[in-house]
Amino acid sequence: MRWKRAWVLSLGLLLIGGCSRPLRQEGDNNTKMTVEGGGRFPSSLAGRWKARQHGWELQIEPDGHISWAILSLGRVRVVPGQTTTMPTQSGDKAVFTPGAWTVDYLPSTRELTVKITMDHVRVEMAGNILEGASTDVFIGPVTPNGRTWPTQWTTFTRYTGHTPDNTSFNLSTDPTDGDTRLLVFEKTDVASP
Numbered sequence: 392m393r394w395k396r397a398w399v400l401s402l403g404l405l406l407i408g409g410c411s412r413p414l415r416q417e418g419d420n421n422t423k424m425t426v427e428g429g430g431r432f433p434s435s436l437a438g439r440w441k442a443r444q445h446g447w448e449l450q451i452e453p454d455g456h457i458s459w460a461i462l463s464l465g466r467v468r469v470v471p472g473q474t475t476t477m478p479t480q481s482g483d484k485a486v487f488t489p490g491a492w493t494v495d496y497l498p499s500t501r502e503l504t505v506k507i508t509m510d511h512v513r514v515e516m517a518g519n520i521l522e523g524a525s526t527d528v529f530i531g532p533v534t535p536n537g538r539t540w541p542t543q544w545t546t547f548t549r550y551t552g553h554t555p556d557n558t559s560f561n562l563s564t565d566p567t568d569g570d571t572r573l574l575v576f577e578k579t580d581v582a583s584p
Contacts, residue, residue, distance in 0.1 A: 421472035424455035427497045435537045440576040455494050460507055483515035504530040518555030544574035
């Protein structure tokens with residue numbers, strides 16, 4: 392499993408340093424927001440949330456919807472409902488098509504859950520190709536001061552890797568358990584990119 396993660400990470404890291412803005416985006420916003428028990432999403436949670444590790448960033452709006460996310464894979468900025476196409480360092484391209492994104496908030500425990508689904512990811516890099524789909528779930532209580540959000544991050548990937556010699560291999564996580572780790576987000580005062 393460790394070599395699989397390294398292969399995916401190496402392809403993703405080769406995106407960094409390329410174009411920081413997408414070449415093309417198309418589509419509509421596709422985020423669903425729910426507050427358990429009714430009520431309004433607390434506008435105090437709106438803002439840019441940046442993970443301490445792995446490159447994740449989320450821009451949560453005052454109504455609780457996500458206007459963009461920076462994915463861990465390649466540190467690519469993606470907007471819900473829009474396909475993002477960008478160049479890789481090798482001159483090839485990477486395509487990211489998001490699926491439905493959801494935000495759920497439970498006021499009684501301050502628990503915030505964000506689910507980012509990517510319906511299709513294809514990264515071409517010097518003859519290697521990573522292709523598939525993923526779902527990342529972040530769940531945890533926001534601290535009382537509203538500045539820190541420690542989460543359990545579970546990623547479910549359905550990736551296939553292809554090498555230049557036409558060898559293919561499965562890079563997917565366990566479909567039931569995924570891959571879970573602690574990931575802490577902090578709310579920043581930095582303006583959105």
